[in-house]
């Protein structure tokens with residue numbers, strides 16, 4: 001992805017965009033999904049969540065997007081514009097790349113000329129210029145994910161929610177998209193809440209990594225990742241990075257037991 005703006009690291013000291021305090025969620029069928037969740041994501045901060053399968057990570061994202069409601073405690077989302085990227089790119093198969101990226105602007109009633117500028121800028125940012133007329137089935141999995149990112153970028157989100165966006169991709173593509181997302185974050189300075197099962201992906205992308213327990217999920221550990229943004233792909237080979245990844249893995253193992 002290209003980052004036309006400056007890549008000066010943004011300081012994660014803004015006001016809270018998502019806040020959970022002693023939040024609980026029990027689904028109508030009695031499934032206790034989340035227990036006493038305390039979590040804040042501030043402006044310009046990238047936070048990843050790892051945890052055992054079924055511990056409530058996607059539920060946490062759906063709550064942040066306003067798609068679910070907690071059943072006890074306190075929760076607030078102060079973001080004006082929320083982007084949401086899923087593991088499946090969720091593109092409309094009959095629409096071209098351009099028309100897929102246009103979708104959110106159309107739904108939001110963005111005026112046509114403004115929309116055109118936003119679509120062109122988003123496609124340039126994710127490196128998909130020249131593919132505007134392609135249909136989704138003509139693209140690789142990585143390219144479809146870039147279209148999905150571009151679609152949300154047209155909203156200029158101040159909060160970006162990611163639900164395992166790279167999980168279905170091969171490892172090389174996954175790492176490359178991670179690096180590109182990291183550059184995008186450094187350039188644009190949105191806040192990110194990122195769900196993943198990959199410890200190294202979480203560490204590479206984030207200011208902080210939160211570890212959840214098994215269901216009912218609660219946050220049992222928080223690990224700071226103190227490297228500047230944007231991060232070099234070679235960071236993954238540094239001993240300090242390995243040490244932090246080791247701490248997250250250890251914590252995750254405890255959460256599983």
Ligand SMILES: Nc1ncnc2c1ncn2[C@@H]1O[C@H](COP(=O)(O)OP(=O)(O)OP(=O)(O)O)[C@@H](O)[C@H]1O
Nearest residue numbers: 027029031033052053054055056057058059060215
């Ligand atoms: N609408 C629902 N009604 C009842 N239970 C639900 C509902 N949605 C999710 N659950 C349950 O809540 C728990 C948390 O689900 P969630 O999808 O948030 O977990 P997750 O951590 O994202 O899982 P994974 O890592 O496998 O994707 C699971 O036990 C799931 O079966």
